[in-house]
Amino acid sequence: MKKLIALCTLGPLFVYVYVQSLLLERPAVNPPAPVASPAPAPEGSRIEREGLAIQFDLRPAVGAGPVEAQSEALATFTLTDARSGQPVRGARPLGWMSLREGQEAPTDAQCAEKVKTFLGGLLSVQADADMNSYFVLALNHDNTLSVINPQLAFNRTKLRALVTLSAPAADWALHPDRSALYVSLPTAQRVSRVDLRTFLATASVEVGRGPARLALAPDGRTLWVGNDGDGTVTVIDHRTQKVLATVEVGQGHHELAFADDGRTAWVTSEGADEVTVIDTATFEPVERVEVGRGAVAIAASDTARAVYVANGRTGEVVVAHGRTLSVTGRVALAPGLKALRFDPSGRWVFAVNGARGEVTVLDASSDSVRHVLTGFDSPDAVSFTDGYAYVRNTGGARISLVKLASLEQPGAPSVVDVQVGQKAPEEARVLGSAAPLVPVPEGDGVIVSSPADKALYVYREGMMAPMGTLLNYGREPRAVLVLDRSLGEVRPGVYSTQVRLKEPGTYDVAFLLDSPRVVACVEQRVGASDQVKARRAHRVELEPRFDATVRRKAGEDHVLRFRVVDSGSDRPVSAEEISVLLFRAPGSWQWRGSPRAVGEGEFEVTFHPPGPGQFKFLVGVESRGAPLGSLWPLTLGVVQGAGPQVADRLSGGTHP
Numbered sequence: 001m002k003k004l005i006a007l008c009t010l011g012p013l014f015v016y017v018y019v020q021s022l023l024l025e026r027p028a029v030n031p032p033a034p035v036a037s038p039a040p041a042p043e044g045s046r047i048e049r050e051g052l053a054i055q056f057d058l059r060p061a062v063g064a065g066p067v068e069a070q071s072e073a074l075a076t077f078t079l080t081d082a083r084s085g086q087p088v089r090g091a092r093p094l095g096w097m098s099l100r101e102g103q104e105a106p107t108d109a110q111c112a113e114k115v116k117t118f119l120g121g122l123l124s125v126q127a128d129a130d131m132n133s134y135f136v137l138a139l140n141h142d143n144t145l146s147v148i149n150p151q152l153a154f155n156r157t158k159l160r161a162l163v164t165l166s167a168p169a170a171d172w173a174l175h176p177d178r179s180a181l182y183v184s185l186p187t188a189q190r191v192s193r194v195d196l197r198t199f200l201a202t203a204s205v206e207v208g209r210g211p212a213r214l215a216l217a218p219d220g221r222t223l224w225v226g227n228d229g230d231g232t233v234t235v236i237d238h239r240t241q242k243v244l245a246t247v248e249v250g251q252g253h254h255e256l257a258f259a260d261d262g263r264t265a266w267v268t269s270e271g272a273d274e275v276t277v278i279d280t281a282t283f284e285p286v287e288r289v290e291v292g293r294g295a296v297a298i299a300a301s302d303t304a305r306a307v308y309v310a311n312g313r314t315g316e317v318v319v320a321h322g323r324t325l326s327v328t329g330r331v332a333l334a335p336g337l338k339a340l341r342f343d344p345s346g347r348w349v350f351a352v353n354g355a356r357g358e359v360t361v362l363d364a365s366s367d368s369v370r371h372v373l374t375g376f377d378s379p380d381a382v383s384f385t386d387g388y389a390y391v392r393n394t395g396g397a398r399i400s401l402v403k404l405a406s407l408e409q410p411g412a413p414s415v416v417d418v419q420v421g422q423k424a425p426e427e428a429r430v431l432g433s434a435a436p437l438v439p440v441p442e443g444d445g446v447i448v449s450s451p452a453d454k455a456l457y458v459y460r461e462g463m464m465a466p467m468g469t470l471l472n473y474g475r476e477p478r479a480v481l482v483l484d485r486s487l488g489e490v491r492p493g494v495y496s497t498q499v500r501l502k503e504p505g506t507y508d509v510a511f512l513l514d515s516p517r518v519v520a521c522v523e524q525r526v527g528a529s530d531q532v533k534a535r536r537a538h539r540v541e542l543e544p545r546f547d548a549t550v551r552r553k554a555g556e557d558h559v560l561r562f563r564v565v566d567s568g569s570d571r572p573v574s575a576e577e578i579s580v581l582l583f584r585a586p587g588s589w590q591w592r593g594s595p596r597a598v599g600e601g602e603f604e605v606t607f608h609p610p611g612p613g614q615f616k617f618l619v620g621v622e623s624r625g626a627p628l629g630s631l632w633p634l635t636l637g638v639v640q641g642a643g644p645q646v647a648d649r650l651s652g653g654t655h656p
Contacts, residue, residue: 045509045524050516053082056509058524061197061498068527069504072197075131076496077487077511087493094119094512095487095497096127097524099505106508111521114510128507129499132486134441135160136456136470137181138449138477141429143168145183146477147199148470150458159473161199165192171434173214173223174481175238177490181483182223184211191225191234193241196483197498203241207234212433213254217280218262226254226267233267233276235283245283249276257300259307259322266307268295275309277325287325291318297339303346304364310337310351317351319367329367333360341382343389348407350382350389359391361407371413376400378426383437383446387461390446392436394425399437399448399459418459420466423452432478441484451476474589504528539568540626542619545602548634554609555641560617561604562595566624572600573621580605581618581628582636609638 045056054077061072077095079088096118106114118127138146145163167188174181181194183201191211193203210229217224222244225234231251235244250272257266264286265278274288275295294313300306300322309318315337319329336355342364343350349362359379361371377395384390389402403414425431428451437448445460447470454476457466487495501507507524545561552558564573575597582605583590589610595603609615615636620628 045522047520047522048082049518049520051082052088052513052516052518053080053085054078054511054518054520054522055080056511056522056524058499058526066525066527067501069501072498072500074496075129075487075499075509076494079493079495079513087491089489089492091489091493091495091513091515093487093495095131096510097129097131097499097501097507098127098510099501099503100508100523105523106521108519111508111510112519114508114521115512115519118510119512127510128503129501131497131499134485135483136447137481137483138456138472138475139169139172139183139432139434139479139481140472141168141451141476141478144475145169145172145181145194146472146475147483148456148472150468150470158470163194163199163201165201166190166204170212170432171214172479172481173216174483175216176220178483178485178488180238182214182216184214184225186210186212186228189229191223191236205236205241205243207236207243208232208246213256215256215258215265217265218258222280224256224265224267226256228253231269231271233265233278247276247278247283247285249278249285250274253296255296255298257298257307259300259302261302264322264325266298266300266309268298268309270295270312275307275320289318289320289325289327292316296337299340299342299349301342301346301349301364304342306364306367308340308342308349308362308364310340312337315353317349317362331362331367331369333369334358338380339382341384343384343404344386345404348404350391350402352379352382352391354378354380354394357395359402361402361413370407373402373413373415375415377424380431381436383435383439385439385443385446385461387444390437390448392425392448394431396424397421397450397453399446401461418463418465420448420457420459421450421453421455423450425451427452428476428478430478434479435481436479438480438482441482441486447480447482449477449480451478456480474584501526540564540566540573540621540624540631542631544634548617548636551637551639552607552609553641554611554638556608558607558609559604560607561598561602562619563601564603564619564621565601566621569624573624575603577621577623578603579620579622579628581620582607582615584609584611584613584615607636609636612638612640614638 047054057076058067058073061074067073077093079091136148136150143165147161148158149160167185169183170186172183183192191205191207192201195202207225208227208230211225212228213226215224221238223236233247233249237244249267250269252269252271255268265280267276273293275291276285277287279286291309292311294311295309296312297310299308305322307320307322315333315335317331320327334356336353338354339352341350347364349364351360357376359373363370377393379391380394381392382389391400398417398419401416406413437446439446448457454472456470458468459466485497487497490496504526509522509524511520543563566573575595578595580595581592595605598604617634618628619631
């Protein structure tokens, strides 16, 4: 069902025809029938269609009570057989919420039209809550994580949130239930937990020295942390955030993998000769497998019942049995290995050699070399969809696609290069060790982080270039991951995701299922939050006293005077209540602070742009229900000045 969202990129006409066939056609064995019954839907959030009972519930993501606008909520569809009451498993529902216009609930025909419109992907007509969406997260070069919504309209910022950490991050691990993200902070000797419902760092756990690689156990109960500075691994309880064990494993950088259905954790130590195998129930070492000093990568496959370890110094790949823990083979490759990954089938192992610019494909069924692919430019990472392996080239602005179906065929596999961005990743400050490219939720493409371009690129299979660019607002994205917020089956027959609704009122909840074909709408009330109540009680208005269309010169002072009034209150707005944000888009320069009061309702700041470009000017009055971004922003054009552009200041407030 997620494929429907991807079809929007093929054009409105194609989508319209496709959706018509989805909603209005039946299999040939049955005569044509309308989408939904002509009978009106029952009141409330439970309906029955085509022998299916559909229950919709909305509750706060944190705490209890009624759902309020401007807060995170969990939206849940429960699907059961209308007669037997048995849960309907393995369904792929789609859902949307839209604020109702008028008093009347939509008819069945109007409901079907809503679904067609939402599937059409028009930026001008979007649902208030799309339950089929996803966020893109970027691990940045500084101490931040960017949360980007790639489906927002072009005239608004796509930045959903910016998570600030106590130190720069090295690696991250997403919990299987998508509720939390763990981030390692080497210089702080801590691991931070980010709540993905609120996008806030809510916990911090002290671990060993130099924590780097993270891995969550397959059951999601424990987090394993490789401490590169003291030769240990820390095990953390996901539920309590308490340290359960610290295990000595050997010196150097650590890589982690789980084998035997999660019963054992395998930990490499680059400065030691052995891989430590740890029982995940007792946290006790059960074996130390000899691999030689210089282990840089590890990969495990329960399908092949094998664990592969790559030695970057010698170029040897050691193969061990996932259950007996014994070495079953050794494959001699060239020195310079960097990464090792199994494909989704668990048969093919990709060994990436950055020094030689090649990728060796090993067949796990025989522990032998099947293909040696050349022509890469300092490759360092590989990721997979069902159809392709994607190899990043750090020496060039391109990715290389290897068709997985061609690996079993005689002759050389199919390899295609696609240019991604303008600058090679190696031009960035430092390359990270976390995954720089990740599959999109639909499984037919990837999102690639380009740290030198300070952007992320969206690529769909079958295209000769990326289909979209996501700016990272002046930060270098060292790694990327996808937070899938589409409806997922959390329990048998229960499909849930997280939503956020901006306005209170009555919402129409639209539901689509392709088998059996069901289109239906129910209603849901959402209350007003304190922030919304404040905004309604106050009527904050911004009136610029300067001409935003005038081109200003870089390196010079420019006074920006403006008026802020609250027509819903007798109390004048003070300078202390106002927040001003100026930033260059794209770019890393920004300033945030309070203005100077120059008269009743009149304020100003002195803008000293550091260089040419486009700058955004935003004003907010949080205490009166008008946070930054709620009042219409102004764009200021800045051209090259006469003098050197070295200043980076703005008077009237303080730098962040």
